[in-house]
Amino acid sequence: MTVATTNARTSELAALVGDKHVxxxxxxxxxxxxxxxxxxxxxxxxxVEEVAAILAYANERDLVVVPAGGFVHQEIGRTPERIDIVLxxxxxxxxxxxxxxxxxxxxxxxxxxxxxxxxxxxQRQLLPxxxxxxxxxxxxxxxxxAAHGPLKHFYGGIREFCLGxxxxxxxxxxxxxxxxxxxxxxxxxxxKLLIGSYGSLAVITSASFKLFPAPPVxxxxxxxxxxxxxxxxxxxxxxxxxxxPMCLEMLSPRAYDRSSWTxxxxxxxxxxxLARYASELDSGVTKTLEAFEEQKFWTNVQQLGQDSPVLIxxxxxxxxxxxxxxxxxxxxxxxxxxxxxxGRVAIGSLxxxxxxxxAESYVTLIDALRRTxxxxxxxxxxxxxxxxxxxxxxxxxxxTHLDSMIAAKNALNPKDTLNRGRFLL
Amino acid sequence: xxxxxxxxxxxxxxxxxxxxxxxxxxxxxxxxxxxxxxxxYDGGLAKGTPELVVFPQTTEHVVAIVKSAxxxxxxxxxxxxxxxxxxxxxxxxxxxxxxxxRMNKILEIDTANRRAVVQPGVVNTELSAAxxxxxLFFAPDPSSxxxxxxxxxxxxxxxxxxxxAYGVTVNHVTGLEVVLPSGELVQFGGxxxxxxxxxxxxxxxxxxxxxxxxxxxTVKLSRVAESVATLLGIFNTVDDAANTVTAIxxxxxxxxALEMLDGLTLRTVEEATHAGYPMDSAAVLxxxxxxxxxxxxxQAEAVAKVCFRNSAREVRRAxxxxxxxxxxxxxxxxxxxxxxxxxxxxxxxxxVPRTKIAEVLRLIDGVxxxxxxxxxxxxxxxxxxxxxxxxxxxxxxxxxxxVLEMSREILTHCVSLGGTITxxxxxxxxxxxxxxxxxxxxxxxxxxxxxxxxxxxxxxxPDKLFPIRRGCGEARIxxxxxxxxxxxx
Numbered sequence: 020m021t022v023a024t025t026n027a028r029t030s031e032l033a034a035l036v037g038d039k040h041v042x043x044x045x046x047x048x049x050x051x052x053x054x055x056x057x058x059x060x061x062x063x064x065x066x067v068e069e070v071a072a073i074l075a076y077a078n079e080r081d082l083v084v085v086p087a088g089g090f091v092h093q094e095i096g097r098t099p100e101r102i103d104i105v106l107x108x109x110x111x112x113x114x115x116x117x118x119x120x121x122x123x124x125x126x127x128x129x130x131x132x133x134x135x136x137x138x139x140x141x142q143r144q145l146l147p148x149x150x151x152x153x154x155x156x157x158x159x160x161x162x163x164x165a166a167h168g169p170l171k172h173f174y175g176g177i178r179e180f181c182l183g184x185x186x187x188x189x190x191x192x193x194x195x196x197x198x199x200x201x202x203x204x205x206x207x208x209x210x211k212l213l214i215g216s217y218g219s220l221a222v223i224t225s226a227s228f229k230l231f232p233a234p235p236v237x238x239x240x241x242x243x244x245x246x247x248x249x250x251x252x253x254x255x256x257x258x259x260x261x262x263x264p265m266c267l268e269m270l271s272p273r274a275y276d277r278s279s280w281t282x283x284x285x286x287x288x289x290x291x292x293l294a295r296y297a298s299e300l301d302s303g304v305t306k307t308l309e310a311f312e313e314q315k316f317w318t319n320v321q322q323l324g325q326d327s328p329v330l331i332x333x334x335x336x337x338x339x340x341x342x343x344x345x346x347x348x349x350x351x352x353x354x355x356x357x358x359x360x361x362g363r364v365a366i367g368s369l370x371x372x373x374x375x376x377x378a379e380s381y382v383t384l385i386d387a388l389r390r391t392x393x394x395x396x397x398x399x400x401x402x403x404x405x406x407x408x409x410x411x412x413x414x415x416x417x418x419t420h421l422d423s424m425i426a427a428k429n430a431l432n433p434k435d436t437l438n439r440g441r442f443l444l
Numbered sequence: 445x446x447x448x449x450x451x452x453x454x455x456x457x458x459x460x461x462x463x464x465x466x467x468x469x470x471x472x473x474x475x476x477x478x479x480x481x482x483x484x485y486d487g488g489l490a491k492g493t494p495e496l497v498v499f500p501q502t503t504e505h506v507v508a509i510v511k512s513a514x515x516x517x518x519x520x521x522x523x524x525x526x527x528x529x530x531x532x533x534x535x536x537x538x539x540x541x542x543x544x545x546r547m548n549k550i551l552e553i554d555t556a557n558r559r560a561v562v563q564p565g566v567v568n569t570e571l572s573a574a575x576x577x578x579x580l581f582f583a584p585d586p587s588s589x590x591x592x593x594x595x596x597x598x599x600x601x602x603x604x605x606x607x608x609a610y611g612v613t614v615n616h617v618t619g620l621e622v623v624l625p626s627g628e629l630v631q632f633g634g635x636x637x638x639x640x641x642x643x644x645x646x647x648x649x650x651x652x653x654x655x656x657x658x659x660x661x662t663v664k665l666s667r668v669a670e671s672v673a674t675l676l677g678i679f680n681t682v683d684d685a686a687n688t689v690t691a692i693x694x695x696x697x698x699x700x701a702l703e704m705l706d707g708l709t710l711r712t713v714e715e716a717t718h719a720g721y722p723m724d725s726a727a728v729l730x731x732x733x734x735x736x737x738x739x740x741x742x743q744a745e746a747v748a749k750v751c752f753r754n755s756a757r758e759v760r761r762a763x764x765x766x767x768x769x770x771x772x773x774x775x776x777x778x779x780x781x782x783x784x785x786x787x788x789x790x791x792x793x794x795x796v797p798r799t800k801i802a803e804v805l806r807l808i809d810g811v812x813x814x815x816x817x818x819x820x821x822x823x824x825x826x827x828x829x830x831x832x833x834x835x836x837x838x839x840x841x842x843x844x845x846x847v848l849e850m851s852r853e854i855l856t857h858c859v860s861l862g863g864t865i866t867x868x869x870x871x872x873x874x875x876x877x878x879x880x881x882x883x884x885x886x887x888x889x890x891x892x893x894x895x896x897x898x899x900x901x902x903x904x905x906p907d908k909l910f911p912i913r914r915g916c917g918e919a920r921i922x923x924x925x926x927x928x929x930x931x932x933x
Contacts, residue, residue: 121797200795202867211646232696261670336635338556395634417641420630426897
């Protein structure tokens, strides 16, 4: 790309969004390199119509656009072929509707999870997206990667509580799907397609969610065991008990106290209800955390794996979660890698962080780990050194029919304008 | 429309009929007019005559049927139990109705993973019965559950009274085996809670048979709660009852179900079922709490207090299962009971934000008076999902016209309050021309692009969900059928 065309492009984009919302060189461009690929231009639209104009412009000219929120999850995916335009959504952050009585909220894609949390906290309500870097992570970003934390155990992932979405297709069509009420079956559920599509279908500009009452008091029962098998048996005990905790998180020794396998059970409710939890969990409980200590514990869980060079997000049928962890440990030992694992063990949603090895050992491990999994499981390498990305399959395989996914993609992002080359397809 | 007369039927139908008889067995294909008539309608108003009705027993049968239909460009309409209310399984362009009543096996109950794998024709209550001994259940509970099928639940993304706490069908489906409109057999998702790639499982739920046919469904199972408390709050005004709904959720309590019946309904229901509903009150709330014993006890007390704070006249609590079942019987048979006071009714399915329930009920009352047609309100108040049933006489075309106008007025208002035209019944034929109340041309164009990506020839459940822009009104009236008993919500 020549400087002349870049400059021409910059001025054409400036005509769409205004001079001060286009940047073409550092430092104005900011630190937005993805696996070594640096965007030619950054634009920060303030209106949905501007997003549409930018996408129509890019789509016509075969430019590649990367939509961006807080740059919390951009490391996920294959190395971008190229990035012509990075599309910042930060200015689309307005609250579209929030009446606490309705227990629903609508917000712009650029709103951060932290901003929403603090607004909801005053009303004792909850949007259960408990992830790291909530001060930067945006709603649009969280939806794109189907982000989740320990609260997924009870509340489910974003797909379960997203009610509606406004979005712009890759060819610049402004559209919406769903609604802002808690029940709606009018039209196709486009939300489901966009959540977890890693920005490969359309640009989300705002979304509506169902909210939940925040329990007045919560408590975390830390239950520790010598072996993984004991911890898995305890998980089964809790799952088959009458309890319905908010979180049921497993932590391997390296994830918590370095010596035991931990099951952390977080419960909300009155003193009587919490006392019942204590009695049902009984001798399993080694520590009970409240208030600040409890908050700190869960913040630490969210931060796990942040410093590890390789992070794998695994989804398996819950009954094989224990076996999958055992296999991962065995394979890590074979490759002389350190492994930390944790996750929502009762729903089969696990995370593995590895460190201490050479590139070849990671490649071998990732391949071997996938071979232990059933067809309907997934193992996505959500972080690894850029150099490793060419040697592994970042996404692995999906049980879902590939051509059907391609058909959906061609309907919304026909020219591969969005995040070209980065997603599974 | 293709000729559907028995003697004058086109060669293609005869050929397909013969071929499918050979493959599926003689009794698995219906083509006599008197048999086809039974498959002309669902629980709603629309009607259309199929040219063939076929009963596959296996996925391979379904593949063969779809491929044969494609060969002769015949429309295909999948059908569960026909309890839908929006015309989703009505063969408006003739063609082949694939009825799933013989694909009704529960293939697997996997207690360790809390999953069941079922064929689409499994009936909701049959699945519940099979799960009872494991203390598990499949959460979606449409009031038609005694007849409705899991395949139908998936197609329409069905709800029910307990969706307030448990969510709708899409929240309980993790995997599908699908026969695409091309006849290709494919897999979406599986037993794992989620998987990499687009969530086509989620997208498929509620796609009303336009994307393909689910032949195997993997569903999540939930554990039966330790304790249930069922309360009946009795109110002298509808406003007080409506305000109580928001007050309960503002208290931080999410009931498993929170249903409302207005005065007209509860008097009718009481005469039919003797559920113990007070004959002289303006509205009742049926409130169910589930969970740990300690939690339900506390919440039951808190809910009673909230009811009294909002001027409840009385709050009753079911003492045992028998009393609980009786209270629910009143709710679940409410639409049927309306048959005692009206020759026909037309039940709507709008949703508004919870805080607007009182306002919408006042509007409905105003509309009812303006048009001179009585309205009975029975609905999922906790979700803001209203089912105003407009009482009328179907034999009177003027009344029907009024009813359709009333519906449109009510729905338009609901949408203006941020609501939707359908919370759980689907769009189908009934509401396709109303889609534009909610969605712009662009919104629908993108949805149609997605439909075309899977169903390019439009043979799979044709002319549904999206507006077909013809002179509305007349066509609908002429296709109305005169029986509306046992319609559910």
